Amino acid sequence: MSVKSPVSLSVIRRLPRYYRFLGELKKAGCARISSRELSEKMGLTASQIRQDLNCFGGFGQQGYGYNVNSLYDEIANILGLNHQLNAILIGVGNLGKAVAAHINFEERGFRLIGLFDQNPNLIGTVREGITVMDTSYLVDFCEKYHPVVAILCIPKSAAGELCERLVTSGIKSFWNFSHYDLTLRYDDVIVENVHLSDSLMTLGYRVNERFKQNQTQ
Amino acid sequence: MSVKSPVSLSVIRRLPRYYRFLGELKKAGCARISSRELSEKMGLTASQIRQDLNCFGGFGQQGYGYNVNSLYDEIANILGLNHQLNAILIGVGNLGKAVAAHINFEERGFRLIGLFDQNPNLIGTVREGITVMDTSYLVDFCEKYHPVVAILCIPKSAAGELCERLVTSGIKSFWNFSHYDLTLRYDDVIVENVHLSDSLMTLGYRVNERFKQNQTQ
Numbered sequence: 253m254s255v256k257s258p259v260s261l262s263v264i265r266r267l268p269r270y271y272r273f274l275g276e277l278k279k280a281g282c283a284r285i286s287s288r289e290l291s292e293k294m295g296l297t298a299s300q301i302r303q304d305l306n307c308f309g310g311f312g313q314q315g316y317g318y319n320v321n322s323l324y325d326e327i328a329n330i331l332g333l334n335h336q337l338n339a340i341l342i343g344v345g346n347l348g349k350a351v352a353a354h355i356n357f358e359e360r361g362f363r364l365i366g367l368f369d370q371n372p373n374l375i376g377t378v379r380e381g382i383t384v385m386d387t388s389y390l391v392d393f394c395e396k397y398h399p400v401v402a403i404l405c406i407p408k409s410a411a412g413e414l415c416e417r418l419v420t421s422g423i424k425s426f427w428n429f430s431h432y433d434l435t436l437r438y439d440d441v442i443v444e445n446v447h448l449s450d451s452l453m454t455l456g457y458r459v460n461e462r463f464k465q466n467q468t469q
Numbered sequence: 470m471s472v473k474s475p476v477s478l479s480v481i482r483r484l485p486r487y488y489r490f491l492g493e494l495k496k497a498g499c500a501r502i503s504s505r506e507l508s509e510k511m512g513l514t515a516s517q518i519r520q521d522l523n524c525f526g527g528f529g530q531q532g533y534g535y536n537v538n539s540l541y542d543e544i545a546n547i548l549g550l551n552h553q554l555n556a557i558l559i560g561v562g563n564l565g566k567a568v569a570a571h572i573n574f575e576e577r578g579f580r581l582i583g584l585f586d587q588n589p590n591l592i593g594t595v596r597e598g599i600t601v602m603d604t605s606y607l608v609d610f611c612e613k614y615h616p617v618v619a620i621l622c623i624p625k626s627a628a629g630e631l632c633e634r635l636v637t638s639g640i641k642s643f644w645n646f647s648h649y650d651l652t653l654r655y656d657d658v659i660v661e662n663v664h665l666s667d668s669l670m671t672l673g674y675r676v677n678e679r680f681k682q683n684q685t686q
Contacts, residue, residue, distance in 0.1 A: 264671055267674065272648060272667075293653070331674050333673070345571075346570040355669060356666070360673060361677075362673060435512060436510070442675045446665065453577050457481055459617060459659055
């Protein structure tokens with residue numbers, strides 16, 4: 253299967269959602285599905301689905317639809333879920349602890365190999381079977397184990413200096429829960445941001461707008 | 470100030486980011502900033518910034534730029550950060566606990582007034598000064614206190630039945646960390662989704678693609 257590259261980020265961001273829906277169909281024993289049926293389930297248009305999947309070479313057969321099992325496997329393959337990228341998580345506070353515990357890394361194509369914090373009360377404690385290490389050990393750890401992804405669950409104030417150490421140590425990919433804008437400083441890094449409070453403020457705006465609309469009706 | 474409505478969701482989603490950057494400028498004692506300077510700081514184009522802010526009536530003055538303090542306050546106002554929308558959080562597991570502890574709700578325009586779980590070991594415990602209640606009390610609670618937003622930190626399997634109870638009880642706005650697709654079932658609800666594992670899989674795809682590119686170079 254040939255991938256027409258580069259595939260746009262908005263298509264890529266929809267892939268995990270296809271993967272989830274196909275996983276459910278598979279679990280429900282559904283063997284095949286038309287793009288029309290899939291579109292109804294997912295709230296997308298059938299043409300959007302065909303276009304998206306065509307970016308990766310198609311998969312559907314005219315008059316038959318998609319084979320659920322093989323499309324599920326193909327998307328897992330495209331997402332690289334079998335790759336087990338080594339990741340470290342920095343900042344084992346409330347959020348870091350929850351991310352370490354809540355996410356099934358191996359099912360998502362990652363392996364969590366290190367936890368770091370600078371808080372003496374946390375260093376040495378064990379989370380998810382991993383002993384929390386002192387952030388002063390980060391550079392040595394990277395040299396020895398070559399993690400490819402860093403998960404940042406640290407406050408913005410701590411992120412600048414820490415990211416410099418990480419990038420210098422060869423880490424170019426970040427799952428970023430901090431409010432530090434990595435891409436403004438490093439143009440060759442890959443960053444997926446999770447800005448929780450931005451998401452909450454967006455929700456607030458939309459709720460308040462609806463209130464206003466209802467008042468004027 | 471007149472708001473040209475409806476403003477597109479992508480503009481709205483950038484507002485919290487403007488708010489964050491302006492907050493930093495304000496803290497740094499910066500009194501005014503041109504759209505060009507702001508664009509360099511934020512990694513957007515100056516024309517994008519002018520267009521975005523024009524959706525809400527402008528604010529800039531030709532040859533002067535933006536007054537940082539007043540733009541910060543205006544955006545806070547647009548986002549409704551002074552409104553204190555009543556919210557309840559359901560699912561006080563790892564993720565729910567972290568969301569309750571990590572997010573400064575009052576600064577984001579919300580007030581957390583209830584925590585719910587169905588786990589007997591959690592019911593009655595106190596988190597962030599709030600006693601965790603049994604989900605069986607949800608309908609009564611909503612009738613009494615009229616929360617407007619529900620934060621869903623529950624597994625998808627539990628979400629269907631629970632959302633039905635919530636929507637019936639008058640909650641139409643959700644901050645959704647579960648993988649349950651609310652908008653497919655209810656077309657009049659406002660939902661901001663935080664799909665953590667989708668974000669992680671997107672990162673994995675991008676990292677793997679870069680590996681492939683480097684190999685073929």
